[in-house]
Amino acid sequence: MxxxxxxxxxxxxxxxxxxxxxxxxxxxxxxxxxxxxxxxxxxxxxxxxxxxxxxxxxxxxxxxxxxxxxxxxxxxxxxxxxxxxxxxxxxxxxxxxxxxxxxxxxxxxxxxxxxxxxxxxxxxxxxxxxxxxxxxxxxxxxxxxxxxxxxxxxxxxxxxxxxxxxxxxxxxxxxxxxxxxxxxxxxxxxxxxxxxxxxxxxxxxxxxxxxxxxxxxxxxxxxxxxxxxxxxxxxxxxxxxxxxxxxxxxxxxxxxxxxxxxxxxxxxxxxxxxxxxxxxxxxxxxxxxxxxxxxxxxxxxxxxxxxxxxxxxxxxxxxxxxxxxxxxxxxxxxxxxxxxxxxxxxxxxxxxxxxxxxxxxxxxxxxxxxGHGEREQPIFWEHEGNCAMREGNWKLVREFGRDWELYNMAFDRTELHNLRDKDQNRAERMIKEYDAWAKKTGVVDWAVICAHPAMDWVKPAKPEI
CATH class of the missing domain: 3.40.720.10 (Alkaline Phosphatase, subunit A)
Known part of the structure; x- marks a missing residue:
């Protein structure tokens, strides 16, 4: 980057x-x-x-x-x-x-x-x-x-x-x-x-x-x-x-x-x-x-x-x-x-x-x-198209090119039980908040970045799986 x-x-x-x-x-x-x-x-x-x-x-x-x-x-x-x-x-x-x-x-x-x-x-x-x-x-x-x-x-x-x-x-x-x-x-x-x-x-x-x-x-x-x-x-x-x-x-x-x-x-x-x-x-x-x-x-x-x-x-x-x-x-x-x-x-x-x-x-x-103290504001991430938002115990996250997932960090910080379908209202609200933050911050779609000429010499080699 x-x-x-x-x-x-x-x-x-x-x-x-x-x-x-x-x-x-x-x-x-x-x-x-x-x-x-x-x-x-x-x-x-x-x-x-x-x-x-x-x-x-x-x-x-x-x-x-x-x-x-x-x-x-x-x-x-x-x-x-x-x-x-x-x-x-x-x-x-x-x-x-x-x-x-x-x-x-x-x-x-x-x-x-x-x-x-x-x-x-x-x-x-x-x-x-x-x-x-x-x-x-x-x-x-x-x-x-x-x-x-x-x-x-x-x-x-x-x-x-x-x-x-x-x-x-x-x-x-x-x-x-x-x-x-x-x-x-x-x-x-x-x-x-x-x-x-x-x-x-x-x-x-x-x-x-x-x-x-x-x-x-x-x-x-x-x-x-x-x-x-x-x-x-x-x-x-x-x-x-x-x-x-x-x-x-x-x-x-x-x-x-x-x-x-x-x-x-x-x-x-x-x-x-x-x-x-x-x-x-x-x-x-x-x-x-x-x-x-x-x-x-x-x-x-x-x-x-x-x-x-x-x-x-x-x-x-x-x-x-x-x-x-x-x-x-x-x-x-x-x-x-x-x-x-x-x-x-x-x-x-x-x-x-x-x-x-x-x-x-x-x-x-x-x-x-x-010895204690909660963060008042949510935290947002975007890195190479991977995105997330943390608000209290709730985390919205997705891999590049995949759907959003929702987890309760208090009970499932290893992110094994996706709750998006069970709490759709919360998920949709957090998605809107993430989108607003991304727009304000200037996040660019990772597919656009990958197509940029400057990416040519830094593209990592990926092993076959």
Whole structure:
């Protein structure tokens, strides 16, 4: 979605009438820091990084959108060992070490930025955006070794055990049924490449493990500097697990296939080619994404719960009254008003001479203080033609090209019992509300987007099912 598809709503990069958290907080005296993945600054072709034009009108950079310091990548993904682009502040930099690993580098820079800000006695805002565990499946050997062999029982058993564990820990609000295995996935009993599949999931787990180690280092630095108790930390993923298949031939060919040393990078999910090293370029695909998203349906790109549900962990010792699991549905648009409430910063009416959009979302500050709090306004989604609306406990949802479905999230958040025919009045009212929101927001029919010339080089390869 970073290509330009012919309208301001689908231009592929941040609009000038949308202000960032960093821009608002910098006006209030905060030092603003970013380490990691940007990916809201227009379209880039990974193999042509020498032709990139960061900073021009269609490719705004973090430094142009409110960040004092930046380290990371402008693209959506790439090699963890041989990244095709690394930027620091306003310059592209070269990887100069043999043991470079993207997750560790993102952590290193974040820790340095925090240390510098505290030394200068400046309040800071840090956007720490790890690329892990996005494909390709790249991890350090010592991290993979911790998990090798742990997934030999397969995805069916693991989905069931994870569901049972979540129920036992009261992480799920209701005693919902687990969704069936994804219809595109065969049973583990029929899997012929079990060692390879185990290694794919082990590598994915290793990527998460290394990210956790990095977060631990950030937490330790905050504590060492004596600012941990007064620092609000919000941690979440940007979507559900990713089911994308990486073919040997297809859109993944846009990524470099030769390492800096001139060694071949073998692209594609090739059975019995062990993932993990920089010489491979694989994904963990639908079977394991279905595990990551248990007990919910679907994956990243869809707006059923498996594609959009992510826990938000909030940590703020001097601000959160009491630890609790809060099951109220929230949206990423609630993060800006929450941070404004916590910091005391004001949302501007215009920025840099441009009138900006009204503030969307609702603050979660009251939830931190009281341990509860319902969202007053409905939430809407549209992504690649997949649409949804959440109003209280009710969710209207549809896949692109299919009919609307209606679910009661309190009793059936795994979306197994479609109530549209039983509650037609509610469904029709919510459909009208969604249509009004889509018109106001500028949603374009996904079939029109797919026909746009800019879609040609980004169309993903789809495996035959």
């Amino acid at each position: 970073t290509a330009s598809y012919g309208s301001a709503e689908y231009q592929g990069y941040l609009r000038n009438d949308a202000v960032t958290i960093a821009e608002v907080l910098r006006l209030d005296g905060y030092r603003t820091l970013m380490s990691g993945k940007w990916h809201v600054g227009g379209s880039y072709k990974p193999r042509e990084s020498d032709l990139w034009t960061p900073g021009d009108l269609a490719h705004p950079t973090p430094r142009q959108r409110g960040f004092d310091k930046f380290f990371g990548t402008l693209d959506g993904s790439g090699s963890f060992f041989f990244p095709h682009y690394i930027g620091e502040d306003d310059c592209q930099i070269a990887v100069e070490t043999d043991d470079f690993y993207m997750t560790d580098a993102i952590t290193d820079k974040a820790v340095d930025m925090i240390e510098e800000s505290v030394a200068d006695e400046k309040p800071f805002f840090l956007y720490l955006a790890y690329t892990a565990p996005h494909w390709p499946l790249h991890a350090k050997e010592e991290d993979i070794a911790k998990y090798q062999g742990m997934y030999r029982n397969g995805w069916d058993t693991l989905r069931t055990s994870r569901h049972e564990e979540m129920l036992g820990k009261n992480i799920l609000e209701g005693n919902w049924e687990i969704s069936p295995r994804d219809p595109t996935v065969h049973s583990w009993a029929d899997e012929k490449n079990r060692d390879w599949e185990d290694s794919r999931m082990a590598t994915y787990a290793a990527m998460v493990d290394c990210m956790d180690q990095g977060i631990g280092r950030v937490m330790a630095k905050l504590k060492q500097l004596g600012v941990d108790k007064d620092t609000l930390i919000l941690f979440l993923s940007d979507n559900g697990g990713c089911a994308e298949f990486l073919a040997e031939e297809g859109w993944v060919e846009s990524y470099p296939d030769i390492s800096p040393e001139g060694k071949k990078i073998v692209q594609g999910n090739i059975p019995n080619l062990a993932p993990g090293s920089g010489k491979t370029f694989q994904s963990y695909e639908a079977p394991w994404s279905n595990v990551s998203n248990a007990p919910f349906r679907m994956h990243k790109s869809w707006v059923h719960e498996g594609g959009i549900s992510t826990p938000l962990i909030a940590h703020w010792p001097n601000g959160i009254a009491q630890s609790a699991i809060v099951h109220t549905a929230r949206h990423v648009s609630d993060i800006m008003p929450t941070i404004l409430d916590v910091s005391g910063a004001s949302y501007p009416k215009d920025f840099d001479g441009v009138g900006i959009q009204n503030l969307d979302g609702e603050s979660m500050f009251g939830v931190f203080l009281n």
